[in-house]
Amino acid sequence: MKKIFLIFSLLITALAVAPVALAQKKLTVEKPDLEHIRRATLDPASKFYYPRLQALYDANDTTMTPEQYRYYYFGTMYQEDYNPYRKSDYTDRTDSLLSLNQVSRLRRDSTIAADKAKKVGQFELTRRYQEAKTRNLREQKEIVKIAEKALADNPFDLQSMYMLSRLLKDMGKNMSARIWDYRLENILGAIVSSGTGKDEQNAFFVISPDHEYFLLEVLGYDVDDYEYREPGFDYLKVTPSDPARANRSKTPPAFFFDVRPLIQQYNIKYPENSAESSAAGEEINLEN
Numbered sequence: 001m002k003k004i005f006l007i008f009s010l011l012i013t014a015l016a017v018a019p020v021a022l023a024q025k026k027l028t029v030e031k032p033d034l035e036h037i038r039r040a041t042l043d044p045a046s047k048f049y050y051p052r053l054q055a056l057y058d059a060n061d062t063t064m065t066p067e068q069y070r071y072y073y074f075g076t077m078y079q080e081d082y083n084p085y086r087k088s089d090y091t092d093r094t095d096s097l098l099s100l101n102q103v104s105r106l107r108r109d110s111t112i113a114a115d116k117a118k119k120v121g122q123f124e125l126t127r128r129y130q131e132a133k134t135r136n137l138r139e140q141k142e143i144v145k146i147a148e149k150a151l152a153d154n155p156f157d158l159q160s161m162y163m164l165s166r167l168l169k170d171m172g173k174n175m176s177a178r179i180w181d182y183r184l185e186n187i188l189g190a191i192v193s194s195g196t197g198k199d200e201q202n203a204f205f206v207i208s209p210d211h212e213y214f215l216l217e218v219l220g221y222d223v224d225d226y227e228y229r230e231p232g233f234d235y236l237k238v239t240p241s242d243p244a245r246a247n248r249s250k251t252p253p254a255f256f257f258d259v260r261p262l263i264q265q266y267n268i269k270y271p272e273n274s275a276e277s278s279a280a281g282e283e284i285n286l287e288n
Helices: 009-017 034-042 050-058 066-078 090-117 122-153 158-170 174-192 209-218 260-269 271-287
Strands: 221-229 233-240 254-258
Touching (some): 034 050, 066 174, 090 122, 209 254
Antiparallel strands (some): 221 233, 233 254
């Protein structure tokens, strides 16, 4: 997947200035009060009642605040159908189809360039380009459908969300793309606001192990190794994606993610698998 930290450079800045308040996001970098979030998202009288937040999210309401996104993101752990290890069957299909579509576009552009060099007539050149463009658009529409199915199955599939945004931009559907950008930016903002990731006391919190890898790529890092540390921390060793950053003294060697709440909720909802939950989380992280 193309490096995406350039698109969300605001979040890199947010991490760099933590624990200072995120001025643009109106969120302070602090450990989330998950018990308060649990009570608020389950209380029908609360302004953070989960179905109320879900309705705002589904309506593409751009007045939904970063704070509401924070409750919506972390409050997901306390919903009946929450499963941090569930992965949509559509995600891998979307990824592979997107790669094929990118190859198709490159082939189209190189073919047109070659035709120009051969001095193919303008009429024929336009016809060939439009034919290739139409074929490419059909492929993109198919990928959009699959990405939408992946997100219907798992609304927090951040990779599919990012792919959908890119595809919609390529297709000229800028308004729809901005909606997905807004969602993704605010979800990532909720994660970044949960800590700095520099040590166990300031670990990031996520509701899915997949989000650990996605966030670190957004922040401009490649994950080199993974460790599970008792009593419930994922420890991801990293190197900067940009080699120019590799020797800077402020570049952290690794990031911590506190997965204890995630494992706890999994064990509550799936007690038959409770003895295997830590191992399952470790296995999923290693697969990434």
